[in-house]
Amino acid sequence: MLKRLNKRFLCFVMLLVSSLMTANVIAAVIEIKPLESLNNQKTAENIKALNLEPLNIAVASNFKVAALDIARQFTEQFAIEVNISSASTATLYQQILRGAPFDLFLSADQKHVQLLVEANKTAQHLGFIYAQGRLVFWQPALNHQPTLDDFMTYQDRLAIANPKFAPYGIAAQQALNFTKKWQTQPYVKGNNINQAFQFVASKSVAAGLVSYAAVIQKQQTHYVLIPPQWHQPITQYGVIINDQKSQQAELFKQFLLSSTIQKQVAQQGYN
Numbered sequence: 001m002l003k004r005l006n007k008r009f010l011c012f013v014m015l016l017v018s019s020l021m022t023a024n025v026i027a028a029v030i031e032i033k034p035l036e037s038l039n040n041q042k043t044a045e046n047i048k049a050l051n052l053e054p055l056n057i058a059v060a061s062n063f064k065v066a067a068l069d070i071a072r073q074f075t076e077q078f079a080i081e082v083n084i085s086s087a088s089t090a091t092l093y094q095q096i097l098r099g100a101p102f103d104l105f106l107s108a109d110q111k112h113v114q115l116l117v118e119a120n121k122t123a124q125h126l127g128f129i130y131a132q133g134r135l136v137f138w139q140p141a142l143n144h145q146p147t148l149d150d151f152m153t154y155q156d157r158l159a160i161a162n163p164k165f166a167p168y169g170i171a172a173q174q175a176l177n178f179t180k181k182w183q184t185q186p187y188v189k190g191n192n193i194n195q196a197f198q199f200v201a202s203k204s205v206a207a208g209l210v211s212y213a214a215v216i217q218k219q220q221t222h223y224v225l226i227p228p229q230w231h232q233p234i235t236q237y238g239v240i241i242n243d244q245k246s247q248q249a250e251l252f253k254q255f256l257l258s259s260t261i262q263k264q265v266a267q268q269g270y271n
Contacts, residue, residue: 054081055248056101058092060108061192062133062168062211063236066268067106074255080248088165088192096121096241103242104249106130108193109167113237123243130256132271133234134212135171138200138223146224152179158187159199159208167234168193172209174231213269236270 059067064086071082085092085102093112096102097119105122107113113127137151160176161169169189176182188204190196193211200208201218215223238256240249255261 053245053248054083055103055245055252056083056085057104057106057252058096058100058102058241059084059086059106060089060092060236061086061166061194062108062213063106063131064194065217066131066213066265066270070256070261070264073261074252077255078251080251082252086194088161089167090165091191101242103240103245104238104252105241106236106238107167108133108234108236109170110235110237111167113239116239116241121241123240123246123249127237127239128253128257129235130238131236131265133168133171133236134228134269134271135168135175135209135226135231135234136212136215136223137207137226138197138210138215138220139207140200140220140222141203141206142222146222148224148227151224151226152181154185154207156186156207157205158185159196159205159210160187160189161193161196162189162191166190166192168196168209168211171226171231171234175209175226178230211269216267216269 057067057071064084067084067086071084074080075082087095089108089112092100092102092105092107093116096105096116105113105116107127110127113122116122117125117127137146137148137154139146139150139154142150160172163169163173173182176185176187188196188199190199194214196208197210197214197218199205200210209226210223212223212225214220238253240246240253242249
């Protein structure tokens with residue numbers, strides 16, 4: 001009888017040990033390591049083992065070029081495909097309100113992120129800052145490097161993003177109000193900041209208030225930075241939208257906020 005009990009006890013212990021080992025293996029596979037370990041090869045292999053679905057990210061138009069490059073690096077490291085959809089912040093906001101299947105929203109301001117949070121359209125109650133934009137006066141045909149005096153005396157049509165749709169447009173309007181040019185300056189409004197840039201690049205308009213990132217990324221010259229005190233800060237916020245893919249979205253968020261990627265963001269024209 002005693003031998004039979006000992007055998008049963010031994011079997012129970014072996015089964016318990018086996019179960020604990022299995023649980024540890026499963027936990028190791030699904031665990032997403034903290035930010036400091038993102039470059040760890042073992043972490044990357046664990047993430048790839050999840051065979052996660054593609055991420056759908058809504059990106060404000062000013063950040064499209066940077067987002068595409070970051071998404072490429074993210075896919076190379078974690079084998080998770082990323083689909084980038086770009087438009088003005090207000091347009092993307094309206095699409096998300098109507099149920100567009102985005103997993104993560106990279107806005108050009110805080111306002112639209114907060115509105116989505118208040119409308120219970122997000123998986124998180126707080127957004128995160130991922131970039132700080134700057135505005136420049138760009139006049140490519142000028143025969144010298146523009147100055148703020150050139151901006152003040154410029155009287156032809158000026159390309160700006162539409163303040164109704166784009167935070168960069170709001171910043172442009174505020175800068176023009178600050179310099180008392182809003183009521184007298186003729187301007188052409190693009191649906192987003194990229195379209196405002198294209199108006200000038202195509203020579204449809206001689207000059208514009210465009211994003212610093214655009215002139216840096218397109219290797220343009222003949223621009224001058226608009227002083228930040230002329231308009232409200234262009235603080236760009238992100239937020240996770242889809243609770244069902246929050247794990248993948250959180251991983252992308254941490255990748256975006258890592259020191260390596262933030263250095264690249266700064267090099268592309270953001271503070």
